[in-house]
Amino acid sequence: MIAFRMPSLGADMENGKLIEWLKEPGDDIKRGDILAVVETVKGAIEIESFDEGVLEKHVATLGQSIPVGETLALIRGIGENSEEVDAGFRAESVSGDGAPKATPAARKRAHEASLDLAGITPGTDGVIGLEQVNAAISTMSEKPDADKTGATTKTKTVKPGLDLTVMRKSIGAAMARSKRDIPHYYVSSPIDCMALTDWLERENEKRSVAERILYAAPLIKAAALALLKTPNLNGFYTDEDFHSASGIHIGVATSLRGGGLIAPALHDADKLSVDNIMTHLRDLVGRVRTGRLRASEMSDPTVTISILGEDTADAVAPVIYPPQVAIIGCGSISKRPWVIDGDIKIRDIITVTVAGDHRVSDGRAAAQFLRHLSNAVQQPEEL
Amino acid sequence: MRRITYRDAIREALREAMQKDERVFLMGEDVGRYGGAYACSKGLLDEFGEERIRDTPLSESGFTGAGIGAALGGMRPIVEVMTVNFSLLCLDQIVNNAATLRHMSGGQFSVPVVIRMATGAGRQLAAQHSHSLENWYAHVPGLRVVAPATIADARGMLWSALEDPDPVIMFEHATLYNEEGDIAAEGPWAVDIDRAAVRREGKDATIITYGGSLPKALAAAQTLGEEGVSCEVIDLRTLRPLDTERILSSVANTHRAVIVDEGWRTGSLAGEISAQIMEGAFFELDAPVARVCTAETPIPYARHLEAAALPSVDAIIAAVRRTLRR
Amino acid sequence: MTEDEIMALARRALFEVAPDLEGESINPDESLRDQFEIDSMDLLNFFIKLHDGTGVDIPEKDYAQLATMSGVVAYLKSRLGAH
Numbered sequence A: 001m002i003a004f005r006m007p008s009l010g011a012d013m014e015n016g017k018l019i020e021w022l023k024e025p026g027d028d029i030k031r032g033d034i035l036a037v038v039e040t041v042k043g044a045i046e047i048e049s050f051d052e053g054v055l056e057k058h059v060a061t062l063g064q065s066i067p068v069g070e071t072l073a074l075i076r077g078i079g080e081n082s083e084e085v086d087a088g089f090r091a092e093s094v095s096g097d098g099a100p101k102a103t104p105a106a107r108k109r110a111h112e113a114s115l116d117l118a119g120i121t122p123g124t125d126g127v128i129g130l131e132q133v134n135a136a137i138s139t140m141s142e143k144p145d146a147d148k149t150g151a152t153t154k155t156k157t158v159k160p161g162l163d164l165t166v167m168r169k170s171i172g173a174a175m176a177r178s179k180r181d182i183p184h185y186y187v188s189s190p191i192d193c194m195a196l197t198d199w200l201e202r203e204n205e206k207r208s209v210a211e212r213i214l215y216a217a218p219l220i221k222a223a224a225l226a227l228l229k230t231p232n233l234n235g236f237y238t239d240e241d242f243h244s245a246s247g248i249h250i251g252v253a254t255s256l257r258g259g260g261l262i263a264p265a266l267h268d269a270d271k272l273s274v275d276n277i278m279t280h281l282r283d284l285v286g287r288v289r290t291g292r293l294r295a296s297e298m299s300d301p302t303v304t305i306s307i308l309g310e311d312t313a314d315a316v317a318p319v320i321y322p323p324q325v326a327i328i329g330c331g332s333i334s335k336r337p338w339v340i341d342g343d344i345k346i347r348d349i350i351t352v353t354v355a356g357d358h359r360v361s362d363g364r365a366a367a368q369f370l371r372h373l374s375n376a377v378q379q380p381e382e383l
Numbered sequence B: 001m002r003r004i005t006y007r008d009a010i011r012e013a014l015r016e017a018m019q020k021d022e023r024v025f026l027m028g029e030d031v032g033r034y035g036g037a038y039a040c041s042k043g044l045l046d047e048f049g050e051e052r053i054r055d056t057p058l059s060e061s062g063f064t065g066a067g068i069g070a071a072l073g074g075m076r077p078i079v080e081v082m083t084v085n086f087s088l089l090c091l092d093q094i095v096n097n098a099a100t101l102r103h104m105s106g107g108q109f110s111v112p113v114v115i116r117m118a119t120g121a122g123r124q125l126a127a128q129h130s131h132s133l134e135n136w137y138a139h140v141p142g143l144r145v146v147a148p149a150t151i152a153d154a155r156g157m158l159w160s161a162l163e164d165p166d167p168v169i170m171f172e173h174a175t176l177y178n179e180e181g182d183i184a185a186e187g188p189w190a191v192d193i194d195r196a197a198v199r200r201e202g203k204d205a206t207i208i209t210y211g212g213s214l215p216k217a218l219a220a221a222q223t224l225g226e227e228g229v230s231c232e233v234i235d236l237r238t239l240r241p242l243d244t245e246r247i248l249s250s251v252a253n254t255h256r257a258v259i260v261d262e263g264w265r266t267g268s269l270a271g272e273i274s275a276q277i278m279e280g281a282f283f284e285l286d287a288p289v290a291r292v293c294t295a296e297t298p299i300p301y302a303r304h305l306e307a308a309a310l311p312s313v314d315a316i317i318a319a320v321r322r323t324l325r326r
Numbered sequence C: 001m002t003e004d005e006i007m008a009l010a011r012r013a014l015f016e017v018a019p020d021l022e023g024e025s026i027n028p029d030e031s032l033r034d035q036f037e038i039d040s041m042d043l044l045n046f047f048i049k050l051h052d053g054t055g056v057d058i059p060e061k062d063y064a065q066l067a068t069m070s071g072v073v074a075y076l077k078s079r080l081g082a083h
Helices: A104-112 A130-138 A164-181 A194-206 A216-229 A274-290 A295-299 A363-378 B006-020 B044-048 B060-072 B086-098 B134-138 B151-163 B211-226 B244-254 B269-284 B303-309 B313-323 C003-017 C032-036 C040-054 C060-066 C069-081
Strands: A002-005 A015-021 A034-040 A043-048 A053-058 A065-067 A071-077 A184-192 A235-238 A241-244 A250-252 A303-307 A326-330 A334-340 A343-357 B002-005 B024-028 B053-055 B076-083 B114-119 B144-146 B168-173 B180-183 B197-200 B205-209 B231-235 B238-240 B257-264 B290-294
Touching: A034 A071, A043 A295, A104 A130, A104 B269, A184 A363, A194 A216, A194 A343, A194 A363, A194 C060, A216 A250, A216 A274, A216 A303, A216 A363, A250 A274, A274 C040, A343 A363, B002 B006, B002 B151, B006 B024, B006 B044, B006 B076, B006 B151, B006 B180, B024 B060, B044 B053, B060 B076, B060 B086, B076 B086, B076 B151, B086 B114, B114 B151, B134 B144, B134 B238, B134 B257, B134 B269, B144 B151, B151 B168, B151 B180, B168 B211, B197 B211, B205 B211, B205 B244, B205 B313, B211 B231, B211 B257, B211 B313, B231 B244, B244 B257, B244 B269, B257 B269, B257 B313, B269 B290, B290 B313, C003 C040, C003 C069, C032 C040, C040 C060, C040 C069, C060 C069
Parallel strands: A250 A303, A303 A326, B024 B053, B024 B076, B076 B114, B114 B168, B144 B168, B205 B231, B205 B257, B257 B290
Antiparallel strands: A002 A071, A015 A034, A015 A065, A034 A043, A053 A071, A184 A343, A235 A241, A326 A343, A334 A343, B002 B180, B144 B238, B197 B231
């Protein structure tokens, strides 16, 4: 029997509330099928299956808050017979109030070490035991965990189902951990992007409103191509080691009205055309607003890009979202005096800042990235 | 050192008690001419005579009551009941009389009787001769309940029980009688029946058991030890009063407890021990307490079904792994 | 289309793009960006819906005229009237 578990949709997620089943016992399950909808601090997330088989039974109860790693349902794998689950104790045999499930001894040890259980990764059964606490104590300085870069602050509207206070708390705790654990370095360059803006203007003039492109799309493509050449910025730092990612899945930081940020993945951005990126981007942002993201979009980003909107601010020094090892911050494009061949010209300038993880790379990698990005932006029609 | 069986050890203990104290006598069904249903008293009739090795009618209530009366009258009777299943016929005498009289007489009367009985399954004796009802007696204030699990305890516990001024129920697991082991050539044999014994030291999990399940627990601990999991094995020895202190201090070190009890799970002694651990060592636990008990069925006759119903070495190993969450 | 009809259409378009704003009162003269933290993507989607609802093509160079709700109504009215 395969356990279909509450996935971790980001290092800052502790639990999610099961709000809808989309598959019933007896239904065939294919890889990628959406089985359930879970409400998190980042909204309703659709959870996909990575296994195939037949849904044996729902284990978790609708409406309950369920810790990451706990079994939601059982899937009978292909060729497996239906069977009764053993009657001994299991982590999932007791339903909790959503607090991290930890053994009494683990709680005591964590308390003695002044360690927050929220920052401890549970065992495979979703429970924090002594083993996990002891591991956390011994690697206290290397604990990766965190969320996103800064966010807008004005609280005017609140999306139904999203508790922005809770999200703010979770971002706060996660960012504190990121800043504590990750030795950030910052490398920044103003980039002349007039070629890009001119090209966009020409392109958009030809296009109907529905087909127009925002500068974010070619910028993301350019960043993806630059990342291909700087693999040290694309991947995860886990188990005290860097693991370079095979694909380039860019988390696009999207701010919510009222505060809060979500950075869902734009998968394989380096392989998509600018038009495709634009289509995906429109879809992603739409679903951030309506709260229907998929689990893989939450957990897959290998790097994050934060693009400040028009007329906002010149530059942003973002905070890395662990276990990622880099984040790219783009200020808004503005007209600036710029020296070209000894003359001062008015050009469109965007300041791009890369925050990198010093445990993995040095400023040189970020500088290379910025150079590649700048080159790519000069030939927008090639993107 | 010499090598004897558990049965030999019981017989030696009986003989020693008879020799040491004239007030001691043995009575029960077939203890004389037949030498005891499990042959524990073979040869004693010839040695001590009919006055002290008394065959009784098939009336558990009658001869147990007589034993209690003799104890009240100043004797040190040892009453043998064939199996715990049959002891239900004298439950009234044990629970309503033996256990209560000190209390009801304001401490004037003692009932220094020792009631021995075989218990447990594993010999294909089916559902009327195989149960483990130790917990029924361990429930009753006024009784002491002991369960010798080793040759040395079988040799030494009887005398310690006789020295107790209150009624002692002694459970001898039927599968242990043929167990062989080394014990010292000579005494002293006395056993501290107030204390549980640590039969194997360990640091990863505590296996708490007694009587016939001890060999299984030790075998499980041995296998786990070869895998690098170090188990402490506690032999309770005395089921009432429980040596709670020893249980808790061990669990506080290992943070994990597995209780092996041949009784049925529901309402079991294992349940009581689990509750005591929860009350006294909750904050030390790194896993829910695990219980390995007998399946909730009358003990089956068929060999494979009987084996399947009882706690097994594999089940104990699996339970320990579960507490380690591996 | 009357001004009221255009206003109703624009409101509906805005709430479809930003369902979390549903029911908010809109100050017609304050910029949507400032009022509701509307970003470029929201605006683009908003314009697409306006285009779908009215058939009016909105070139990028005119975006500035549509920064406020009253601007949206005035712009669409004039473009519709020109047909």
